[in-house]
Amino acid sequence: MRPVDAPIVTAAEMRAAEAACFAGGASQTALMEAAARAIAREAARFAMGRPITVLAGAGNNGGDAFGAARFLAEQGFDVVVAALGQAGGGAAAMRSRWSGATVALHEAPVRPLVVDGLFGIGLSRAITGAPAAAIERLRAGADFVLAIDIASGLDADSGEARGIVLRADATLALGAVKRGHFQGAGIGASGALLLDTLGLSVDSPVRMLARPRLAAPGAADHKYTRGLVGVVAGTMPGAARLAAGAAARGGAGYVVLAGEDAGVPFDAVVQRAAIDPERAAAVLVGPGLGRGDMACTLCEEWLSSDLTLVLDGDALSLIDADSLRLRTAPTVLTPHAGEFARLFGEPSGDRIAAALDAAQRSGAVVVLKGATTIVASSSGEARVHRPSSWLSTAGTGDVLAGLVAARLAVTKAPFRAACEAVWLHARAAALAGPALVADDLAMHIPIAIAECL
Ligand SMILES: NC(=O)C1=CN([C@@H]2O[C@H](COP(=O)(O)OP(=O)(O)OC[C@H]3O[C@@H](n4cnc5c(N)ncnc54)[C@H](O)[C@@H]3O)[C@@H](O)[C@H]2O)[C@@H](O)CC1
Numbered sequence: 001m002r003p004v005d006a007p008i009v010t011a012a013e014m015r016a017a018e019a020a021c022f023a024g025g026a027s028q029t030a031l032m033e034a035a036a037r038a039i040a041r042e043a044a045r046f047a048m049g050r051p052i053t054v055l056a057g058a059g060n061n062g063g064d065a066f067g068a069a070r071f072l073a074e075q076g077f078d079v080v081v082a083a084l085g086q087a088g089g090g091a092a093a094m095r096s097r098w099s100g101a102t103v104a105l106h107e108a109p110v111r112p113l114v115v116d117g118l119f120g121i122g123l124s125r126a127i128t129g130a131p132a133a134a135i136e137r138l139r140a141g142a143d144f145v146l147a148i149d150i151a152s153g154l155d156a157d158s159g160e161a162r163g164i165v166l167r168a169d170a171t172l173a174l175g176a177v178k179r180g181h182f183q184g185a186g187i188g189a190s191g192a193l194l195l196d197t198l199g200l201s202v203d204s205p206v207r208m209l210a211r212p213r214l215a216a217p218g219a220a221d222h223k224y225t226r227g228l229v230g231v232v233a234g235t236m237p238g239a240a241r242l243a244a245g246a247a248a249r250g251g252a253g254y255v256v257l258a259g260e261d262a263g264v265p266f267d268a269v270v271q272r273a274a275i276d277p278e279r280a281a282a283v284l285v286g287p288g289l290g291r292g293d294m295a296c297t298l299c300e301e302w303l304s305s306d307l308t309l310v311l312d313g314d315a316l317s318l319i320d321a322d323s324l325r326l327r328t329a330p331t332v333l334t335p336h337a338g339e340f341a342r343l344f345g346e347p348s349g350d351r352i353a354a355a356l357d358a359a360q361r362s363g364a365v366v367v368l369k370g371a372t373t374i375v376a377s378s379s380g381e382a383r384v385h386r387p388s389s390w391l392s393t394a395g396t397g398d399v400l401a402g403l404v405a406a407r408l409a410v411t412k413a414p415f416r417a418a419c420e421a422v423w424l425h426a427r428a429a430a431l432a433g434p435a436l437v438a439d440d441l442a443m444h445i446p447i448a449i450a451e452c453l
């Protein structure tokens, strides 16, 4: 199945869930048989009758591989297992049930489908030497690689490459999806992500971001009850226009743009005026703000207010993380990697953990943007989303910031609002298609919203 809002676990959380399953009376062999059956099912779909090479390491990832080879051979597939090392523990039982062709890893034949059961969440060091050479040769020759649980060579938590990685075209995650599927090299090396829970009950405060449910305005609503968004921008007209436009289309009833007059033409929904603190449900500070004295003063003023804030762009360069804790009203930060590093320090590998730490430290909801976007709350919840890579273009961050402010004005719930905005932004990008520019997003936001009503 394709995971939708599945929990995303660390290797330690996965092992704890597995241990709880065994404590409840399940046997390791039964779990591995279930895993092997699931892998064989997916491999059969991808192989379409063609010969298969199954790679089996010495651990349980290899045990899954031996079992999958058996089920595939029973279905009539031409299967060779290429083994690395002596299977131990539960894997030994699976090895003993395999009676088909077996060669050493360095002799692995290059076949159209390669099933990768070399290393899973137990990878403990870099892959080097002969296994690395075999991986390189097999990747170059195979049409399709299906990874068992996680592509061999990926750190299951950070997604960092440990030496070489056997890049997968598809990954069948077992039990739960792992943080490493969404981070670092794991983003490019996991391929299409599939999940079989094997009936394990796994929970985590870190989950994949699901499509939100949004409500249409009520019959009695008017522009102020729907939420007034203030946008504090500076002299860069493009950023202000994109952010304010996105706030208007993102569901806010009224958008007011404050800041220096940049001579930008605005439509009726966006007014240039002073922001009335009595009426503003959320204020976005930062897009195109600049970093001069005026910007500094504005930033300080809004930070010391008791209004709900979204801080983006230049504002993130003018604040310090710890002072945010002094705020009494909710704050949402929308940093990209560079802004995040300046505020909280360079993340060491696991960006999900870094975003959660940053949220806890600042008391703010942190939206860490990137190839994978992470929304983290100070109470330890996180949602993880992989938007279209076409979003990596100028101005799309301004659109996201405007959307966060709009959803905040509507929902008054910062974590929920940030999640809704990230989903709508990514969906608008998907609808806009390849080679999008930031302006294309605005017109697709209403369509994305319609999908959530
Ligand atoms: N946790 C679970 O709920 C389940 C786990 N299963 C499988 O079990 C896997 C984890 O199994 P293990 O903990 O046995 O670990 P792995 O099978 O991932 O690997 C551990 C083995 O690889 C060796 N090794 C690690 N890094 C190496 C390197 N760079 N070069 C050479 N050898 C290296 C270790 O010494 C050990 O022998 C999962 O990824 C999954 O495929 C499934 O069988 C069923 C359910």
Ligand SMILES: [K+]
Pocket (backbone or CB within 6 Å): 061, 116, 117, 118, 119, 120, 147, 148, 149, 150, 151, 152
């Ligand atoms: K693997």
